[in-house]
Amino acid sequence: MQRFDSFLATGSGSGSVELDLDDDTATVRLRSRWMGVDRPERLELRFVHRSRAEHHGVLELTAATADGVPVPPPTGDEALLPLVVEYLRVPSTSVYLHPQSMLTDMGALGYAEWTQRFDLVLLVVEDYAWPEGEPWTQVREALDKAKLETTRD
DSSP: EEEEEEEEEEETTEEEEEEEEEESEEEEEEEEETTTTTSSSSEEEEEEEEEOOOOOEEEEEEEEEEETTEEOOOOTOOOOOEEEEEEEEEEEOOOOOOOTTTTHHHHHHHHHOOEEEEEEEESSGGGGSSSTTHHHHHHHHEEEEEEEEEOOO
């Protein structure tokens, strides 16, 4: 199993994405706790993993829970296609943060921290086909273009 993760923490809250990638399956754990945001704090998503090339693969959603409660799979009326996330492995790269981003100053003052490097990028496939509403909006926002780093234990 390979593990990848990403996080952002500020004085207003925190969020993280953790991906466990096995040969045939994958699990994503999303944690999110932000002031003034009423969303599940813990989401766990289970996927079938299909490697398509050495540095590319797809994850097709099979099950989800929100704060430990099973989330019914979307019906054909709610999702136009199966819910799929692609990943791309890239050489270890520094996360770009715009110099005018508030996070730059917050980090310098010790009020924010985040993943500094990444070697895997997630891409939500056909995001128009995903259901509207929670928890799917939260999942889409957290996973699309997420930059994760290999966890070194």
